[in-house]
Amino acid sequence: MTRALVFxxxxxxxxxxxxxxxxxxxxxxxxxxxxxxxxxxACDLTCRADVAAAIEQTHPDWIIQCGAATASSAxxxxxxxxxxxxxxxxxxxxxxxxxxxxxxxxxAAEYGVVPPEDLPVPETYPCHPTSFxxxxxxxxxxxxxxxxxxxxxxxxxxxxxxxxxxxxPDHYFAAALAKRLLKQNAALEAGLTTDRTFEVHNxxxxxxxxxxxxxxxxxxxxxxxxxxxxxxxxxxxIATGVETSILEVARxxxxxxxxxxxxxxxxxxxxxxxVRSSGDPVALxxxxxxxxxPWRASLNSLWxxxxxxxxxxxxxx
Numbered sequence: 001m002t003r004a005l006v007f008x009x010x011x012x013x014x015x016x017x018x019x020x021x022x023x024x025x026x027x028x029x030x031x032x033x034x035x036x037x038x039x040x041x042a043c044d045l046t047c048r049a050d051v052a053a054a055i056e057q058t059h060p061d062w063i064i065q066c067g068a069a070t071a072s073s074a075x076x077x078x079x080x081x082x083x084x085x086x087x088x089x090x091x092x093x094x095x096x097x098x099x100x101x102x103x104x105x106x107x108a109a110e111y112g113v114v115p116p117e118d119l120p121v122p123e124t125y126p127c128h129p130t131s132f133x134x135x136x137x138x139x140x141x142x143x144x145x146x147x148x149x150x151x152x153x154x155x156x157x158x159x160x161x162x163x164x165x166x167x168x169p170d171h172y173f174a175a176a177l178a179k180r181l182l183k184q185n186a187a188l189e190a191g192l193t194t195d196r197t198f199e200v201h202n203x204x205x206x207x208x209x210x211x212x213x214x215x216x217x218x219x220x221x222x223x224x225x226x227x228x229x230x231x232x233x234x235x236x237x238i239a240t241g242v243e244t245s246i247l248e249v250a251r252x253x254x255x256x257x258x259x260x261x262x263x264x265x266x267x268x269x270x271x272x273x274x275v276r277s278s279g280d281p282v283a284l285x286x287x288x289x290x291x292x293x294p295w296r297a298s299l300n301s302l303w304x305x306x307x308x309x310x311x312x313x314x315x316x317x
Contacts, residue, residue, distance in 0.1 A: 239279030
């Protein structure tokens with residue numbers, strides 16, 4: 001049986017990925033900074049000793065680094081997790097699991113601002129990140145590529161675009177909007193307001209939304225193939241190649257919330273000031289993988305989870 005060590009296995013992507021791996025009969029071991037159960041290894045990615053102990057104890061065939069500082073706006077946090085964390089994983093894997101396949105989660109933010117005529121962006125496109133998050137993820141990618149070349153490690157980097165679906169954290173647009181609309185809907189039902197509109201900033205910005213289950217299936221598809229040759233680092237976009245506007249997402253969630261209507265509200269600051277984004281997944285699709293879950297279905301699942309998670313009284317608060 002293949003053994004996978006998944007760092008940050010309780011994260012948004014980690015939970016879905018671990019579920020799929022177990023369904024595929026993979027022996028999955030997870031880590032977390034604050035484990036919720038005895039089966040999870042306590043591990044801080046920024047602590048070299050923690051990471052080394054996790055890899056030395058488990059002797060994994062696959063090492064998957066899902067951890068990311070997505071909730072923080074502090075560059076120090078981004079570099080601590082993405083760069084120091086990557087160094088710790090690479091060094092420990094070289095010492096204790098030299099034959100393991102290692103997969104890092106990069107980000108579409110590594111590309112930075114891409115002119116519309118160059119979309120959807122392929123993996124070969126030059127990276128010019130415009131955020132500390134993107135810059136730190138690119139540094140992670142470059143470290144992984146250097147480790148592959150220097151130590152002969154088998155490494156893959158995936159660059160998911162905008163991941164959505166059930167379990168999406170509240171600091172992402174779709175999850176935050178769903179909760180806002182739930183409260184507005186409850187206030188309407190309680191007679192506390194008659195306003196059936198809601199503001200949406202950056203309405204014409206586009207993103208390439210991809211379901212978290214499709215991301216998980218892509219990762220398993222990659223790992224289940226013959227690994228990269230020692231010394232090589234493979235790179236894959238995980239994307240649909242389709243742009244969807246923020247306004248389209250808002251309209252769909254507004255419909256789910258009882259036909260609430262979005263009102264464009266102009267521009268607002270964003271983490272990277274990227275207006276349009278989509279990725280070309282040709283390296284994956286040419287190998288036989290494709291995304292199968294439409295973004296509307298992902299939003300429906302997100303909405304249903306939000307309905308179950310928030311009691312009616314809390315929605316009005």
